[in-house]
Amino acid sequence: MFEWLSDNRASVAAVLIILFLGAFVWSIVVGRKQARLTATDEVFGDPVRTRGGWYWSVCGVSALMLVWFYFSWGTGRAYFPNAANEMCQIAKLEEAVSPIKAALPIGSRYYKSTLLASRNTAQLDDLQSRLAGTVFTEAEKTELEDLIRRIGALIANSSNPSDMDQQSRDELVGLVERLNELSAFIDAGPGDLTPGEEALAQPAWGTTFAEIPILPVTARGMLFDTASVEAAEIAAEFNRIRNHVPENDRLIADIKEQIDALKETNETGAFDEQVSAEREDYVKAVERIFKRLDDGLIFPAAALADVNTAIANLDASANSAQGGLRFADAVFFPGPGIVKSRTQCTEQGSARWLPKPTDVVATFMRLANPDLENGGGYRGFPLLWWDWLPVADVVAFFVPDWIADAWPGEFASHGDDGTITPNFKDKLLAFAQGEVSLGHIPMLDGHIWDSLFRVLVALGLGIFLGVPLGLFMGVSRFFKSFFDPLIELYRPVPPLAWAPLILTIFGIQDDGKIFLLFMVAFAIMVISARTGASGVQLTKIRASHSLGASDRQIMWNVILPNALPEILTGIRIAVGVCWGTLVAAEMLAGTTGVGFIENIARTVSDYELIWVTILIMGVLGLVFDMIMRWVIKKTIPWRGMG
Amino acid sequence: MADLVCEHLNMTFTNPQTGAAVEALKDINFTLKKGELLSVLGPSGCGKTTLLNVMAGFINATSGAARLGDKLIDAPGVERGMVFQQGALFEWLPVSRNVDFGLRMKKNDSAENEKLVEKWLDIVGLQGFGETPTYQLSGGMQQRVALARCLINDPEVILMDEPLGALDALTREKMQSLVLELWKETGKTIMIITHSVEEALLLGERLFVMAPRPGRVHKEYNLPFAERGLKESLREIKHDPYFSEVREEILTMIWNMEEEIMGRV
Numbered sequence: 001m002f003e004w005l006s007d008n009r010a011s012v013a014a015v016l017i018i019l020f021l022g023a024f025v026w027s028i029v030v031g032r033k034q035a036r037l038t039a040t041d042e043v044f045g046d047p048v049r050t051r052g053g054w055y056w057s058v059c060g061v062s063a064l065m066l067v068w069f070y071f072s073w074g075t076g077r078a079y080f081p082n083a084a085n086e087m088c089q090i091a092k093l094e095e096a097v098s099p100i101k102a103a104l105p106i107g108s109r110y111y112k113s114t115l116l117a118s119r120n121t122a123q124l125d126d127l128q129s130r131l132a133g134t135v136f137t138e139a140e141k142t143e144l145e146d147l148i149r150r151i152g153a154l155i156a157n158s159s160n161p162s163d164m165d166q167q168s169r170d171e172l173v174g175l176v177e178r179l180n181e182l183s184a185f186i187d188a189g190p191g192d193l194t195p196g197e198e199a200l201a202q203p204a205w206g207t208t209f210a211e212i213p214i215l216p217v218t219a220r221g222m223l224f225d226t227a228s229v230e231a232a233e234i235a236a237e238f239n240r241i242r243n244h245v246p247e248n249d250r251l252i253a254d255i256k257e258q259i260d261a262l263k264e265t266n267e268t269g270a271f272d273e274q275v276s277a278e279r280e281d282y283v284k285a286v287e288r289i290f291k292r293l294d295d296g297l298i299f300p301a302a303a304l305a306d307v308n309t310a311i312a313n314l315d316a317s318a319n320s321a322q323g324g325l326r327f328a329d330a331v332f333f334p335g336p337g338i339v340k341s342r343t344q345c346t347e348q349g350s351a352r353w354l355p356k357p358t359d360v361v362a363t364f365m366r367l368a369n370p371d372l373e374n375g376g377g378y379r380g381f382p383l384l385w386w387d388w389l390p391v392a393d394v395v396a397f398f399v400p401d402w403i404a405d406a407w408p409g410e411f412a413s414h415g416d417d418g419t420i421t422p423n424f425k426d427k428l429l430a431f432a433q434g435e436v437s438l439g440h441i442p443m444l445d446g447h448i449w450d451s452l453f454r455v456l457v458a459l460g461l462g463i464f465l466g467v468p469l470g471l472f473m474g475v476s477r478f479f480k481s482f483f484d485p486l487i488e489l490y491r492p493v494p495p496l497a498w499a500p501l502i503l504t505i506f507g508i509q510d511d512g513k514i515f516l517l518f519m520v521a522f523a524i525m526v527i528s529a530r531t532g533a534s535g536v537q538l539t540k541i542r543a544s545h546s547l548g549a550s551d552r553q554i555m556w557n558v559i560l561p562n563a564l565p566e567i568l569t570g571i572r573i574a575v576g577v578c579w580g581t582l583v584a585a586e587m588l589a590g591t592t593g594v595g596f597i598e599n600i601a602r603t604v605s606d607y608e609l610i611w612v613t614i615l616i617m618g619v620l621g622l623v624f625d626m627i628m629r630w631v632i633k634k635t636i637p638w639r640g641m642g
Numbered sequence: 643m644a645d646l647v648c649e650h651l652n653m654t655f656t657n658p659q660t661g662a663a664v665e666a667l668k669d670i671n672f673t674l675k676k677g678e679l680l681s682v683l684g685p686s687g688c689g690k691t692t693l694l695n696v697m698a699g700f701i702n703a704t705s706g707a708a709r710l711g712d713k714l715i716d717a718p719g720v721e722r723g724m725v726f727q728q729g730a731l732f733e734w735l736p737v738s739r740n741v742d743f744g745l746r747m748k749k750n751d752s753a754e755n756e757k758l759v760e761k762w763l764d765i766v767g768l769q770g771f772g773e774t775p776t777y778q779l780s781g782g783m784q785q786r787v788a789l790a791r792c793l794i795n796d797p798e799v800i801l802m803d804e805p806l807g808a809l810d811a812l813t814r815e816k817m818q819s820l821v822l823e824l825w826k827e828t829g830k831t832i833m834i835i836t837h838s839v840e841e842a843l844l845l846g847e848r849l850f851v852m853a854p855r856p857g858r859v860h861k862e863y864n865l866p867f868a869e870r871g872l873k874e875s876l877r878e879i880k881h882d883p884y885f886s887e888v889r890e891e892i893l894t895m896i897w898n899m900e901e902e903i904m905g906r907v
């Protein structure tokens with residue numbers, strides 16, 4: 001059942017979207033009708049105006065879901081299941097052509113040649129202007145000036161179309177021809193191209209971690225995929241082509257010779273250190289520019305104009321071959337679309353960090369599956385499940401080893417025949433160390449349980465110790481004055497600021513976290529119990545004294561019930577704060593827990609997992625709060641009635 | 643035979659910050675015999691509540707002594723029951739648990755408690771309200787719960803601080819009858835503080851009019867109306883010419899005291 005739903009999540013989404021759309025429209029219709037019915041007998045500001053209106057909640061929820069579906073590309077995937085695959089093929093073509101485009105105005109405003117020419121000319125000019133102030137002799141300066149002029153001539157010669165040799169010309173013409181052929185191929189349409197078996201066997205979009213199936217599954221996709229292979233070859237070819245200028249051959253040889261001579265002088269000249277360094281720097285700068293110009297990367301602009309046009313034509317062909325896909329892309333795939341990088345196609349824009357609702361559910365179900373052998377759970381640990389817990393472990397946790405040490409007598413030592421007969425003291429030690437088999441009890445298990453366990457234990461300890469202390473602080477000058485400074489010293493510090501210290505002292509596993517949360521819960525419980533206790537009406541206390549109650553009876557029967565509303569509110573607040581602190585603490589350190597999952601998900605940019613953990617925490621927080629609200633409603637209906 | 647006795651009672655409140663002293667009570671002397679019903683009247687701030695608090699043992703007098711029989715009053719005790727203006731009920735407990743609070747604190751047998759609760763709810767006219775939360779009761783009903791809660795403990799003296807002050811006129815009248823009835827049936831010593839001159843006259847076998855600054859007993863009356871109230875209708879008593887005469891006298895007295903306070907302020 002779940003498998004089927006998971007494999008058909010696009011169709012499931014398609015149905016859901018229609019349902020949400022229906023609910024959205026329906027709720028608006030109902031809401032408007034209701035508004036017309038009640039509009040006459042309620043004035044603006046009347047609190048009655050906020051009552052009821054559940055249909056607007058329906059409206060809000062469905063609107064939220066529709067927005068989520070839309071920006072996560074859930075809508076696009078539901079109704080155009082192959083669009084992403086085709087967009088991926090187009091992205092492949094785009095990726096293949098990109099090296100050519102990068103050298104042309106169509107891709108980067110200027111020809112790469114233009115940029116090379118202007119940048120190097122500027123640097124040569126700079127060297128030229130610095131020359132007068134250098135340490136070179138006058139003769140050398142004249143020579144260097146000549147050198148710089150010659151290097152400048154390299155640029156000029158490369159840029160002149162009439163200096164180009166025939167072979168380079170032919171190569172560029174051939175390239176343009178191939179590009180035009182590619183355009184014609186795309187224009188001709190897919191024809192009888194059919195997707196291969198391997199492509200069709202790929203998992204559907206979104207069902208595996210590699211988001212978008214990379215092999216083409218449609219005829220149109222095949223067209224672009226095939227074109228992208230040819231385009232990649234053309235691009236490789238383009239990168240190989242050099243502008244060979246015969247004029248420059250002799251010039252380059254001369255320049256090399258000149259530079260070598262200068263280097264020679266630098267080395268043999270026995271200049272002092274500073275002069276030598278300055279000379280070397282200058283010559284190196286000249287050589288660097290020369291090195292950039294001797295490999296024929298500068299072409300005349302006119303020679304590249306045809307390539308630019310051919311690429312523009314190719315783009316036009318690709319655009320028209322996309323047909324209806326362009327509409328789907330523009331409307332249903334908000335953001336920059338799909339980008340192909342190396343081995344995969346990835347969603348860009350909002351869809352990148354906003355997973356589709358159905359995927360979030362699927363990921364959650366995958367994690368929730370307790371069958372660890374078959375990919376369930378997370379990192380070899382289930383989300384929420386149960387396991388057999390050895391009773392001996394629990395006993396060992398509560399029974400300290402020193403009880404065995406303190407027992408009268410000695411531990412047994414091995415006898416003459418090398419065997420050991422354990423006495424009672426040995427057995428006690430084994431018991432305290434959990435080495436006795438006492439059977440097993442079922443116990444909850446998993447990341448969620450670990451988080452819950454930490455919060456519940458810390459909260460329990462906080463209540464158990466904090467409430468009595470708070471009550472005493474509410475009624476006793478000594479308790480109030482003695483403990484107030486202690487609590488007020490640590491409480492204002494944000495709990496997370498304590499985390500590094502506490503985790504170091506108590507360890508990154510349960511102990512440290514529980515202690516950290518305990519600190520949080522304890523302070524809140526003390527303060528709320530104290531507020532509740534000190535807020536008891538004096539007449540009630542006096543009445544109970546007159547009725548013969550002892551101090552302890554008054555504490556238990558009057559002050560505690562009176563403080564109950566504050567205590568329960570305190571628990572409600574403590575749950576929220578503990579929960580928040582716990583997640584952050586789990587992110588800091590540890591190997592289990594919801595916060596741990598989110599932290600790992602963050603480091604591998606698994607947005608689906610991040611959202612799943614966010615939703616888990618939101619739902620658990622909500623459940624906690626609802627339980628507390630229910631408890632408050634049930635236990636203190638008299639709140640504020642005294 | 644335990645009389646409630648006050649001897650040279652003085653109570654001075656000193657403000658710990660300013661050191662200013664208020665003489666809330668000055669040289670109060672009286673003996674209230676067992677079974678007497680005393681009502682205390684006086685302008686606001688004349689020390690009525692203070693006097694009652696001393697009798698209850700909630701505060702200790704600066705000097706002088708209050709005694710019940712030969713026992714010095716220095717702390718609250720079961721033998722002196724209190725009824726407050728606002729009931730001071732325990733709102734987290736239902737009516738019956740409020741009523742038997744004192745018994746439960748004594749760890750009495752719970753079956754017996756139950757019977758006593760039934761009996762007292764019956765007496766104060768709250769049969770069948772045992773399980774009702776107190777916050778669902780009207781003001782008059784709450785006051786009756788407070789009465790029952792106090793009386794079930796069988797105190798020797800009942801101290802009431804404006805117990806009927808927050809009730810409407812009609813309920814108030816009914817409660818006045820109830821107080822008289824209980825007084826007759828139980829024969830308790832009762833000290834009741836009130837703001838209403840009529841109430842003080844109707845309920846008070848004896849009546850103190852107190853004067854402020856310093857708080858003292860200004861005038862004492864012995865009145866026949868409480869005794870008569872046990873047989874006659876309270877409304878008829880109010881039409882008695884003697885009743886009207888005393889009422890006018892006291893009203894003028896208190897009016898003049900208030901004028902004096904205003905003039906001095």
Ligand SMILES: Nc1ncnc2c1ncn2[C@@H]1O[C@H](COP(=O)(O)OP(=O)(O)OP(=O)(O)O)[C@@H](O)[C@H]1O
Pocket residue numbers: 655656664665666684685686687688689690691692693
């Ligand atoms: N705890 C206290 N600290 C300081 N002064 C107090 C305190 N309690 C009472 N007083 C003062 O003692 C005087 C008597 O107060 P008390 O409450 O007894 O008056 P009362 O007669 O009960 O007035 P009311 O009729 O308004 O209840 C007042 O002036 C009051 O300001």
Ligand SMILES: [Mg+2]
Pocket residue numbers: 690691692
């Ligand atoms: Mg008062």
